Amino acid sequence: xxxxxxxxxxxxxxxxxxxxxxxxxxxxxxxxxxxxxxxxxxxxxxxxxxxxxxxxxxxxxxxxxxxxxxxxxxxxxxxxxxxxxxxxxxxxxxxxxxxxxxxxxxxxxxxxxxx
Amino acid sequence: xxxxxxxxxxxxxxxxxxxxxxxxxxxxxxxxxxxxxxxxxxxxxxxxxxxxxxxxxxxxxxxxxxxxxxxxxxxxxxxxxxxxxxxxxxxxxxxxxxxxxxxxxxxxxxxxx
Numbered sequence: 606x607x608x609x610x611x612x613x614x615x616x617x618x619x620x621x622x623x624x625x626x627x628x629x630x631x632x633x634x635x636x637x638x639x640x641x642x643x644x645x646x647x648x649x650x651x652x653x654x655x656x657x658x659x660x661x662x663x664x665x666x667x668x669x670x671x672x673x674x675x676x677x678x679x680x681x682x683x684x685x686x687x688x689x690x691x692x693x694x695x696x697x698x699x700x701x702x703x704x705x706x707x708x709x710x711x712x713x714x715x716x717x718x719x720x
Numbered sequence: 721x722x723x724x725x726x727x728x729x730x731x732x733x734x735x736x737x738x739x740x741x742x743x744x745x746x747x748x749x750x751x752x753x754x755x756x757x758x759x760x761x762x763x764x765x766x767x768x769x770x771x772x773x774x775x776x777x778x779x780x781x782x783x784x785x786x787x788x789x790x791x792x793x794x795x796x797x798x799x800x801x802x803x804x805x806x807x808x809x810x811x812x813x814x815x816x817x818x819x820x821x822x823x824x825x826x827x828x829x830x831x832x833x
Contacts, residue, residue: 637820648724648826649763649811656820695763699820705751705768705775706820708813712762 607632607698609679611711619719624668624683626714628696631677637699638679639708640670644692652694655679666690691718722746724825726812732831733802741797741828743812751815752795753822754787756780756808763811769795802832 612627630636640652653664660672666689670681679696696711725744733739745752754766767777769787786798795814799806809829813822 639821641824646826649813649824651821651823654821700765705753705770706815706822707753707765707768707776708755708763708822709765710755710763 609711626681726825745814749814753813
């Protein structure tokens with residue numbers, strides 16, 4: 606079964622420093638992977654997606670993620686954190702096509718950005 | 721930009737009562753989903769819906785739950801007899817043909833008292 610593990614439940618960075626949110630996946634075949642962000646009292650917004658094209662994926666707001674098959678990882682990075690990046694981040698894997706591409710979520714990483 | 725809209729944003733109901741959560745998916749999307757997030761826990765898949773029928777459902781989606789697309793725009797989740805443990809944020813999502821990613825609404829926070 607397809608699943609993801611987010612390695613950190615909380616990450617704290619200073620404004621202007623790099624962000625690294627870690628995610629490992631488990632899949633019996635090449636997965637579709639996503640990062641979603643949830644700001645307080647907001648819905649889930651798609652940051653970026655990997656669907657077996659380029660392994661380095663660029664998303665919105667300066668975020669990017671690299672798919673590493675050898676490490677079964679899909680870590681999310683940003684060179685310089687902004688205060689507005691403070692939110693909950695979810696690593697997500699898409700389940701098989703015959704199940705309608707239902708999404709399997711990680712437990713989430715809460716990102717805190719300090720001045 | 722088109723978006724998925726959910727109503728109400730917050731619903732309080734008494735245990736045992738029926739509740740209907742409403743969603744308007746993005747207009748040209750063909751696949752519809754409900755997910756829920758119990759406070760402090762991960763987002764969980766409930767059900768997917770395509771071509772006017774359920775295509776997949778999780779173990780959570782038991783006989784107390786039902787979904788319906790009563791007209792060309794709305795997609796509803798009904799909980800027949802709510803329990804305290806149904807308290808959660810419920811997210812509706814939709815997906816266009818040919819895409820793997822889903823687009824989510826802002827959620828309905830259901831509180832069962």
